[in-house]
Amino acid sequence: AAPAEALADERPAAAISTLRAAELTGATILARDIADNISNVTRFIALASYDAPPTGDDKTSFCFGFTEVDRPGLLVGALHELARDTINMVKLESRPSRAVLGNYIFLVDIEGHRSDPRIADVLRRIEAQTGLFKVFGSYPRWRLPP
Structure with missing residues (x-):
């Protein structure tokens, strides 16, 4: 949701995001299914200034x-x-x-x-x-x- 949240500050911007993120933030969806390959998989990451604690996996x-x-x-x-x-x-x-x-x-x-x-x-x-x-x-x- 973070890319979509960046749109909330009213500056001209766009984000590639999940549908759920757009729903949560009220972002306008400009285009859907933008992948140029049907088997394309988009992964989203969350960044932090610290490591997540070890989980064993x-x-x-x-x-x-x-x-x-x-x-x-x-x-x-x-x-x-x-x-x-x-x-x-x-x-x-x-x-x-x-x-x-x-x-x-x-x-x-x-x-x-x-x-x-x-x-x-x-x-x-x-x-x-x-x-x-x-x-x-x-x-x-x-x-x-x-």
Whole structure:
């Protein structure tokens, strides 16, 4: 509902939001079913300045990039830290860094909460191998309802 709530302050604005959020905030719906692919799934996130407490079924999201010259095995070396501690990586996505042509930032989701000493340790080891490193946070893992 937060994107739709931003519309309530009367400034010209628009939001892509759920129907329920529009109903709760009284926002005007300008268009429905805007996906360009029938199988498209839109996920909405809530941001906070703190981690959610551990639930036992959590994910941690982080990103990293390299400042050194690209070489074979650079990415594998960082990701090996996850395998070494049997931590499951559930997402790996690369995005151009925009700093240098051919340089990428990697977005990663792993199972576990960063307050777990094992997760905290592997994050420290990955950070030590990378020039850019940022943990976005830990949060309960969303699962499809049965």
